[in-house]
Structure formats: C-alpha cells, structure tokens
Amino acid sequence: xxxxxxxxxxQQLETPAPEPPSSExxxxxxxxxxxxxxxxxxxxxxxxxxxxxNEEGGSDAEEPHSPEAPPPPPPPAGSSGKAKKRAAAKKKKxxxxxxxxxxxxxxxxxxxxDGGGGAVGAADEAELDAILAEMNLQPAAAAAQxxxxxxGDGRALLAVDIRALKADEELRRMFGRVVDEExxxxxxxxxxxxxxxxxxxRGLLRRQALKxxxxxxxxxxxxxxxxxxxxxxxGVTKEGKQQFGYVFSQGYQAVxxxxxxxxATFDPNHVAALLHSHPYHLDALLTMHDxxxxxxxxxxxxxMLERALYALEMAWHPSFSPAAANMHVLYDDANAxxxxxxxxxxxxxxxxxxxxxxxxxxxxxxxxxxxxxLGALHTIDYFALxxxxxxxxxxxxxxxxxxxxxxxxxxxxxSQALARWYQEQEAGGSSGRGSRGGDAGSGGAAGGAAGGAAGGxxxxxxxxxxxxxxxLYPEAVVRLQRQLQSKGxxxxxxxxxxxxxPLFAHASDGGSASLAxxxxxxxxxxxLLWKAQPIQDWLRAACxxxxxxxxxxxxxxxxxxxxxxxxxxxxxxxSENEYxxxxxxxxxxxxxxxxxEEIHGMGGAAGAHEADVAALEAEMRALAQQxxxxxxxTEEELQQMNxxxxxxxxxxxxxxxxxxxxxxxxxxxxxxxxxxxGGA
Numbered sequence: 001x002x003x004x005x006x007x008x009x010x011q012q013l014e015t016p017a018p019e020p021p022s023s024e025x026x027x028x029x030x031x032x033x034x035x036x037x038x039x040x041x042x043x044x045x046x047x048x049x050x051x052x053x054n055e056e057g058g059s060d061a062e063e064p065h066s067p068e069a070p071p072p073p074p075p076p077a078g079s080s081g082k083a084k085k086r087a088a089a090k091k092k093k094x095x096x097x098x099x100x101x102x103x104x105x106x107x108x109x110x111x112x113x114d115g116g117g118g119a120v121g122a123a124d125e126a127e128l129d130a131i132l133a134e135m136n137l138q139p140a141a142a143a144a145q146x147x148x149x150x151x152g153d154g155r156a157l158l159a160v161d162i163r164a165l166k167a168d169e170e171l172r173r174m175f176g177r178v179v180d181e182e183x184x185x186x187x188x189x190x191x192x193x194x195x196x197x198x199x200x201x202r203g204l205l206r207r208q209a210l211k212x213x214x215x216x217x218x219x220x221x222x223x224x225x226x227x228x229x230x231x232x233x234x235g236v237t238k239e240g241k242q243q244f245g246y247v248f249s250q251g252y253q254a255v256x257x258x259x260x261x262x263x264a265t266f267d268p269n270h271v272a273a274l275l276h277s278h279p280y281h282l283d284a285l286l287t288m289h290d291x292x293x294x295x296x297x298x299x300x301x302x303x304m305l306e307r308a309l310y311a312l313e314m315a316w317h318p319s320f321s322p323a324a325a326n327m328h329v330l331y332d333d334a335n336a337x338x339x340x341x342x343x344x345x346x347x348x349x350x351x352x353x354x355x356x357x358x359x360x361x362x363x364x365x366x367x368x369x370x371x372x373x374l375g376a377l378h379t380i381d382y383f384a385l386x387x388x389x390x391x392x393x394x395x396x397x398x399x400x401x402x403x404x405x406x407x408x409x410x411x412x413x414x415s416q417a418l419a420r421w422y423q424e425q426e427a428g429g430s431s432g433r434g435s436r437g438g439d440a441g442s443g444g445a446a447g448g449a450a451g452g453a454a455g456g457x458x459x460x461x462x463x464x465x466x467x468x469x470x471x472l473y474p475e476a477v478v479r480l481q482r483q484l485q486s487k488g489x490x491x492x493x494x495x496x497x498x499x500x501x502p503l504f505a506h507a508s509d510g511g512s513a514s515l516a517x518x519x520x521x522x523x524x525x526x527x528l529l530w531k532a533q534p535i536q537d538w539l540r541a542a543c544x545x546x547x548x549x550x551x552x553x554x555x556x557x558x559x560x561x562x563x564x565x566x567x568x569x570x571x572x573x574x575s576e577n578e579y580x581x582x583x584x585x586x587x588x589x590x591x592x593x594x595x596x597e598e599i600h601g602m603g604g605a606a607g608a609h610e611a612d613v614a615a616l617e618a619e620m621r622a623l624a625q626q627x628x629x630x631x632x633x634t635e636e637e638l639q640q641m642n643x644x645x646x647x648x649x650x651x652x653x654x655x656x657x658x659x660x661x662x663x664x665x666x667x668x669x670x671x672x673x674x675x676x677x678g679g680a
Contacts, residue, residue: 156325157399158367164360165215167349196221213313214322215345215361216306223279225314228252233317239370241328244320246312246335252281259284280311282337289344293591302348309341325367339365343374343586351589355386370401375582377406378521381415385529390419394459408570410473410515411522417465418529421538424462464555466542471554471563474507477543479523480530489531498540501547503560511573518579525587 163169210218210225229248237243248256255278262270262284268291271284278284285308292301320327329335342365349358362383366376377400384393397416400406407413459465470477481495499505509516530539551557 156367157395158325158363160323160325160360160363160367162214162323164356165364166217167352167354167357168217170354170357211314213310215364216310216313218310219303222307222310225280225311226278227315228255228278228280230315231317231320233319237328239328241326242319243328243330244317245330245332246315246338248334255281256283263287280307282308282311282341285311286337286340296591298591305341305344305348308337309345312338312341322364322367325363327368328370329368331369331371331373339368339374342368343376346376346379347586350383351591355383359383359387359389373581375521375579375586378409378411378518378579378582379525379587381411382525382529385415385419385422385526388422390423393419408472408566410476410518411526413469413472414466414476414522415526416459417462417469418535420459420462420465421535460555462538463542463545466539467546467549468555468558468563470543470546471503471558471560472567473519474503474546474560475509476519476522477539478504478507479519480527483523483527484531487531495540498543498547501543503547504543510568510571511575512571513575513577514579515567515571517577517582517584520584521579521582521587524584 210220210222212218227249229246229252231244231246234243234245255274259271259274259281262274268288271287274281275284275288285304289301289304289308292298292304329338331339342361346358346361346365349355349361359380362376362380365374366372366380380396381393384390384396393412393415397407397412398404478499481499485492485495509519530536545553546560551559
C-alpha cells in the first residue's frame with residue numbers, strides 16, 4: 001500500500017499540467033492558478049485512505065480541501081483585487097451547487113416521507129388540532145370557511161383591510177407628501193403645551209417608543225399603557241366564532257370608584273385631574289371627549305377618544321384579530337367602551353372626510369357583534385358610497401346575515417340605486433333621465449364593464465333600482481324633499497306636481513314606528529348625497545315613472561300595491577320602535593355645542609348631555625314638521641296663541657298669517673305647481 005502511494009505521489013509531482021477539471025471543480029482550479037498561494041499538499045493524508053480510494057483518481061482534487069487538511073495560509077498583503085473577485089465568484093458557485101444538492105435531497109426526503117411518513121404528518125396535524133381545540137382557538141382558514149355570507153374565494157364578507165385602518169395612511173393617499181412635510185415641520189411635540197415643548201427643546205424629555213395599534217398610532221406625548229384591564233377568550237359561539245371579553249383588575253375598580261366620586265361633584269376639573277394620575281381610564285377619557293367636543297375643541301376631544309381606543313387595543317388578546325371577521329364580543333357593561341369608542345371614532349373620521357378608513361372601522365364594529373347594538377348597518381352603505389366601494393355594497397345587501405335581510409332596509413334600497421347611477425356615470429352611460437327614469441338602458445350595458453355585478457348576477461340599471469325603491473318607500477321621498485327644501489336645496493315648483501300624485505300624497509309609514517325611525521335616520525345621514533341637481537332630476541323622473549307608469553312599464557311588472565304588501569310584511573304596524581336606541585344625532589355631521597356657562601356641572605356619565613341635546617333636537621324637528629304640515633293660521637288661532645309665539649311663528653317663510661289656504665289645497669288644482677309653498 002505504501003509503495004502504491006509513493007508511486008502515485010511521484011506521478012503527481014512529475015506531471016507538468018493537470019487535466020482539465022470538471023464543471024464543479026473549475027472555480028477551484030482557477031483560484032489555484034491565479035489566486036493566492038494554495039495550501040501545501042499533505043502526503044500523510046494518502047496513508048489514511050483505503051486501497052479502494054487510492055485506486056480511484058476522481059477524489060484527488062477534493063482531498064486537499066477535506067476537514068483534516070490544514071487551513072490555507074492568509075493571502076499576502078499586496079494581493080490584487082482580481083483574486084478576491086474570483087474567490088467571491090467561487091463561493092457563489094459553491095452556494096448554488098449546494099442549494100441544488102439540498103433541493104434534490106429535500107425532494108428525496110419528501111418522497112420518502114410520502115411513502116412512509118404520512119402517518120407521522122397526520123399525527124402531528126391531529127395533535128395540533130387538539131391543542132387548538134383545548135385553547136378554544138381556530139385556524140384562520142377554517143374560521144374563514146365558517147363565515148356565513150362570505151365571498152366565493154373564502155374571504156369573509158366583513159373582512160377588514162388592515163392597511164386601510166390607519167387614518168394617516170388615507171391622508172397620505174389624499175394629499176401625498178404634504179402630510180409628511182407638515183409632520184416633520186411640526187415636530188414630535190407639535191400638539192403639546194408650551195411647557196412640554198420647552199422641555200423637549202432643552203432635551204429634558206425622553207421620548208418613549210410606544211407600540212402602535214392596528215387602528216391608532218400613539219403620539220409621542222402619551223405615557224405607556226399601564227394595564228388595569230385585559231381581554232380574555234370566553235369560548236366559541238354557536239356560529240363557530242371565537243368569543244372575547246374584557247376583564248378589569250381590582251386596581252382599576254378602585255379607580256372606577258374614584259371616578260364616580262369625581263362624577264358626583266359635577267365638576268369636569270376633577271375628572272381632568274383624575275386623568276393626570278390615571279391617563280387610560282376609559283370613562284374619564286370618554287367624558288372629557290364629550291366635554292371638549294361641546295366646547296368646540298375638536299382636536300383635544302379626538303385625542304381623548306384616540307387614547308381610550310389605543311388602551312383598548314393594547315389590552316387585546318393575542319388571538320384577537322378583527323381583520324378576519326371571525327370574532328364575537330358581547331355588548332355588555334364591560335365591553336361597551338369598545339363599541340362606543342369605535343362608533344365615535346368612525347363618526348369623527350366621517351366628519352374629517354376619511355370615508356375609506358371609516359368604512360373599515362364600521363366593518364370592525366359590525367363584525368364584532370351581529371346584533372349591531374349601535375346601528376352600524378344603517379350607516380355602512382353611506383361610507384361605501386363615499387369611498388366608491390360599490391361592489392362591496394351590492395354583496396353586503398345580498399349576503400348579509402345569510403338571507404339578504406339587509407336588502408329591504410330603506411338605506412340599502414336607495415343606496416344600491418345611487419351606487420349603480422355612479423357607476424353608469426363613471427362608465428359614460430346615461431344619467432337616468434327620460435320618460436322612464438332614463439331606463440338606464442345604455443347605462444346598464446356600459447356600467448356592466450365598470451364592475452356592476454354582485455354574486456355573479458348582473459346589477460339592473462339604476463332607473464329600475466330607483467323606481468323599485470320609490471314604490472317600496474314613497475314616504476322616504478316625501479321626507480327627503482322636505483329636508484332638502486328646508487335647507488333651500490330642492491326646487492319646490494318642480495316637485496309640487498310630482499308630490500301631488502296619489503302615490504306620494506297618501507304616503508305614510510304604515511303606522512310602524514320602526515320604519516318611521518329608519519326613514520328619519522336615512523334622511524339625516526344621506527340627504528346631502530341627493531342634493532345635486534343631476535341626481536334631483538334623476539330622482540324626479542323615477543318618481544314620475546313610479547306614479548304614472550302601468551304594470552308593463554314598471555320593473556318586474558309589480559305595482560305600488562304589490563310593493564305595499566312587501567313593506568307591510570317587513571315593517572308591520574306597531575307603536576313599538578325596535579330602533580329606538582339609535583339616536584338620530586349620531587347620524588348627523590353636526591356637533592352639538594353647549595354655552596360656556598353651562599359647562600360647569602357636566603361631570604356626568606359619558607354621553608349623558610348628548611342624549612339630552614339629541615332629545616331636544618328631535619322634539620324641535622317634530623315640531624317643525626308639524627308646523628310645516630299645517631303652515632296657515634286662522635284668525636281664531638291667532639287670537640288664542642301666545643303673542644310671542646305668534647311673532648316667532650310669523651317669521652317662518654312658509655307661514656301665512658291670517659290667510660286661508662288656497663282653493664284645492666294639497667289635493668287638487670292645476671295651479672299648484674306655481675302656488676306658494678303653503679298652498680302646495
């Protein structure tokens with residue numbers, strides 16, 4: 001054996017040039033020829049090989065690079081950069097070769113596992129499912145498949161786009177770099193007091209990096225969340241959703257008792273002092289939010305609300321993710337702050353014009369509890385219209401609740417028609433004008449290319465959708481025009497002849513208090529969307545078609561009597577208002593203002609004064625509607641009326657003091673179109 005090794009060594013030393021290397025050893029030979037000095041050959045390495053290895057000549061090129069060989073000496077100080085580049089190329093080629101070998105090995109392992117390790121993989125999956133079941137958790141894919149009313153691709157209907165939950169992101173999409181430049185110029189303490197900014201300029205304030213939430217980005221002036229409450233898993237509902245709820249510690253309960261003592265003093269300064277020591281107390285933050293809004297300090301009010309919502313986010317369970325819309329939260333005293341904060345934050349976004357973000361927050365609010373305790377279902381269509389999410393509006397009306405029950409709500413009936421009209425306008429179709437409400441015949445064909453399909457079905461033209469809405473709820477048109485005319489928007493002379501038709505003259509809510517309340521909510525929330533002159537013309541043409549058209553001219557051949565039966569079955573006559581908990585004030589962009597002298601004594605519960613203001617506004621609105629329905633005053637009524645009340649009432653533009661109503665009244669007369677508002 002030693003003789004053979006010695007003979008082979010002499011042959012290698014006497015060989016003038018090595019044979020051409022293979023593709024795998026090409027980079028090594030190049031480095032040996034042009035790179036730094038190679039490692040010296042170790043002859044004793046041949047003594048450790050077997051006789052079979054000595055007889056094979058293919059492994060000699062790799063023997064010097066075995067782990068037993070000594071490491072190569074470092075390159076000289078004056079080595080050129082070409083050697084380094086070639087060495088780097090060599091490493092890349094080796095990495096690629098090893099990657100290919102690893103991939104092949106992985107494929108071989110996968111084949112082996114498919115052949116004999118399938119039982120092991122199934123056992124691991126079963127064990128993982130058992131652990132998830134024990135922790136009352138579900139995989140995201142399984143939860144998405146269990147969602148009722150989900151899309152065809154398995155995505156939940158109310159699934160939230162996390163990227164659209166940030167208000168700052170929508171501002172950047174709307175205004176670009178202007179927002180970033182303003183933020184950079186204002187500094188981290190731009191919204192803080194003068195004392196805080198002065199301390200920050202001296203470097204006496206140390207900024208804390210707070211963890212951002214999914215909805216709220218904390219400000220640098222906020223303190224770190226100190227806990228006090230957290231969210232815990234509470235099992236699985238019948239629908240397969242994971243249920244969560246907030247729990248409060250004993251320390252937080254002690255602070256809550258202190259807040260109630262401050263509340264009993266009716267001094268908001270005591271509540272503000274409580275926030276200095278406990279900056280994340282929810283009821284105190286909501287109370288100060290109401291107070292600042294009533295004073296007109298919108299910036300401070302929004303900061304209080306954002307801080308409360310940020311604290312609720314920081315207490316979320318690790319498995320709680322509203323993006324998948326597979327979570328459920330009960331609406332009780334412990335969880336009510338989450339719903340209230342989301343609802344008010346959504347309203348604030350709407351007033352700022354951030355409708356895309358408001359739509360995503362509304363999705364979260366509606367997905368957390370299908371009972372919809374705060375009426376998010378009656379405003380989500382408005383956000384979808386303002387954000388241009390028409391396809392989502394169609395799907396929601398068709399699939400919400402699994403039975404499409406939302407399709408008969410007044411707001412969805414009119415919003416679908418308006419969304420279709422917007423799509424036709426964007427596609428260059430008809431605006432819905434003409435003897436049949438425009439028919440939208442050409443617009444329907446053009447709008448189909450604009451995404452007007454829901455659930456694989458073609459959406460009807462906007463004219464047909466609007467005629468159906470008018471036939472189903474004619475009272476909605478009467479209330480809408482009354483609201484617009486009170487603001488000086490609608491042209492009464494053009495609408496007088498239309499509203500005198502029997503369909504609108506005898507329109508009512510059918511004695512249903514629930515329907516009357518929903519109509520008021522729709523008018524208050526969406527009347528500004530219907531004030532544009534093209535939309536007014538389109539609506540007026542649809543009203544004429546609904547009032548004068550025959551069964552052959554109406555959509556689906558259904559008359560007003562047929563739609564009246566549908567309305568009576570959906571909203572039977574009842575004095576009980578199922579939606580009485582929804583305040584009309586919450587669907588208005590107007591903010592209630594309270595005089596400064598009334599600020600003292602507002603240390604009550606959050607939203608208490610807003611309820612009083614909302615009740616007062618509702619009473620004034622009902623009185624105005626009653627006065628507008630009977631605008632004329634006779635001599636006898638004038639003599640029996642309080643002089644001051646008579647004076648104030650005489651200032652109203654539609655009141656005729658001491659004049660009898662014109663002949664024909666509101667039921668007849670050809671001259672009603674040009675008559676005074678009181679005669680119409």
